[in-house]
Amino acid sequence: MAQVEEQVSNKQVLAAGHITGNPKQTDMYLQSSTISLQLPPEASSDAVLVKNLYLSCDPYMRGTNKTNTKRLFYSFSPDSLIIGYGVCKVLDSKHPDFKKGDLVWGVTKWEEYSIITMTDSLFKIEHTDVPLSYYTGILGMPGMTAYAGFYEVGVPKKGDYVFISSAFGAVGQLVGQLAKLMGCYVVGSAGSKDKVEILKSKFGFDGAFNYKEEQDLDATLKRFFPEGIDIYFDNVGGDMLEAALLNMRRRGRIVVAGMISQYDLDEPQGIKNLVNIIYKQIRVEAYTVYDYYHLYPKFLEIILPYIREGKITYVEDIAEGLESGPAALEAMFTGRSAGKQVVLVAHE
């Protein structure tokens, strides 16, 4: 007779329907299912069963515009589990690289326990003298996004003039601090007076402005960058990109991490100032963190000492309990999170 595995309750967060644009709390619902805490015999040979400890709320977790379904970053299928980055503890594994008790970070699901088969995107956590939740942010995907974009795509040098849009985001904050540590002049844009103040007082930016209060972004950039911009770290596209194109220095680099202003438009905005790349020999380069994960060990070598020595400021906003996940995700998109938005599912 087959052994009857003990089943435990497994709370889950699912999408209520097709989500367009930024998800709202009411776009998701909770349900309870059950799961065995041992992998079933039929599980694939690289499957890992994990207990989810922290889940990450990130800006890419948004629905596609229905009129632009080709522009697929992330989709929420009705009644399917929300997928996202998290920190997890391995409970059972058929994968040779992971064993019971390992701590990992990578792509998991919004539930208490998950079977992960896409183990390519799992990283073993070797350093636990820093908070585990950091592996959803500064030590995880957003951290690698900042590192790869700034160092590998931006190719910065000491003294460079660096401008960051959406600078208060998890990625922007880190790019700014890495740039300061390298000896660059750093200015960021954000969407509120409070964020602007924090960028300057807490994150050490040389300057910051609230883009919502600026009438003429070209004039704003000329005010902050009388010598021009060497690196523009672009998260927004649109009008800010237009203004930056007018203010780049010769051989400047525009690192395109996102164009959030464009995704919900039925037809994207035409960029009239692109021709300026000719006059100044500018490089405009978009990238994805997935192409740079091989540099993760190198990244840790640089970033861990900065964290341990307190040279980098990192703020989290931790919502407690899986059931707080939908509200936390909405809060991240509406700018209400007081730091990197994390959901604490369970303590180790």
Place this chain on the structure above:
Amino acid sequence: MAQVEEQVSNKQVLAAGHITGNPKQTDMYLQSSTISLQLPPEASSDAVLVKNLYLSCDPYMRGTNKTNTKRLFYSFSPDSLIIGYGVCKVLDSKHPDFKKGDLVWGVTKWEEYSIITMTDSLFKIEHTDVPLSYYTGILGMPGMTAYAGFYEVGVPKKGDYVFISSAFGAVGQLVGQLAKLMGCYVVGSAGSKDKVEILKSKFGFDGAFNYKEEQDLDATLKRFFPEGIDIYFDNVGGDMLEAALLNMRRRGRIVVAGMISQYDLDEPQGIKNLVNIIYKQIRVEAYTVYDYYHLYPKFLEIILPYIREGKITYVEDIAEGLESGPAALEAMFTGRSAGKQVVLVAHE
């Protein structure tokens, strides 16, 4: 008593007035002055006196749009000598790197004899087993432009899908042939049926089309590149760039050598498809040959054997006599030249 230097006649081509857009023959006039064939004692310590042998007609030699004077590529001041690339013989020199009898190429003036003080842009000609006139084209600035753009900016690899706009130009022709020699699939666009035929039959392009006969450039590119484009070598910008952006492959590279379609517009065309760089992690990079001249020796090592072995096809259209210069320059812009347009001023 000061020695009286013998003066010789020096025919010159000058701009008749401010030239807007493509120069016409009637925008220039000839005059005759005199010059001594020895440098005057007051000449600067790096001055070189040369006899101009060949002068080059190149697409950058156009007037700026009056409404867009900031976009300065090249200006023709009224009653000033036309400036351009040429092949010259040194008659006298104060410069330690150049001596009487040396053959050089670089920036000179449209006249029979010139005193050159901007000697940074002069290169000594070491290889004379190839036609001297080649140093105005395939072995000079246009050749280096093709080489730097394709190899250094495009970073090609065997099997890449390469698209070249304005492919019949001196630069485009060479980019296409370098790409074929590397084992790429190469398609070019040009502005006439004849040019399209020559690109295929003579320059070995895998495909070519007359952009004037295409109704939907996106569909055209999809027809020639069902797998997408790895490298787009852009000389034109505008609608062709829009179409290319829709057809780039992941991590594709758009090498921007020019945006000729945009220079004469009062307001440049907005590029709506730029947001596609995010979805495919595309790099768009503009460059100028001036940043790559340090690679000239490396370039010669590659290109000279190709020429000697007949692996590269190169066609010139040589107009005889300095007085034919204005008509030759107009012909180059109207697409009437039968090859790289050169003006023969004097035999060695």
